[in-house]
Amino acid sequence: MLRNYIKLALRHMWKQKSYVVLNTLGLAVGIASSIAVLLGRVGTNQIPYLMSAVLVAGVLIGAQFGSIVSQRTPRQALRRVLAILITITAIKMWYEILSVI
DSSP states (O other): HHHHHHHHHHHHHTTTTTHHHHHHHHHHHHHHHHHHHHHHHHTTTTOOOOHHHHHHHHHHHHHHHHHHHHHHHHHHHHHHHHHHHHHHHHHHHHHHHHHOO
């Protein structure tokens, strides 16, 4: 089964050469710039390591929990929750912008 997926992916990449090259170059530039920024921050001691470790642990746990919830929750309900969160965030941002003025 895995062999068929690999064959299918290679066939698609062979047909869409320019698309694959463009996406691969974009990914390479993004990864290279991220590594450069990380090395610059580490070199100048601008990274709080304890906070970074807690954030990474939270992301790993949250990703697992989110995967389980998204599989068991209807898609329409997830869309409504996302719309509500985006609306609340937008209202909060506008409130903070207008309170400064």
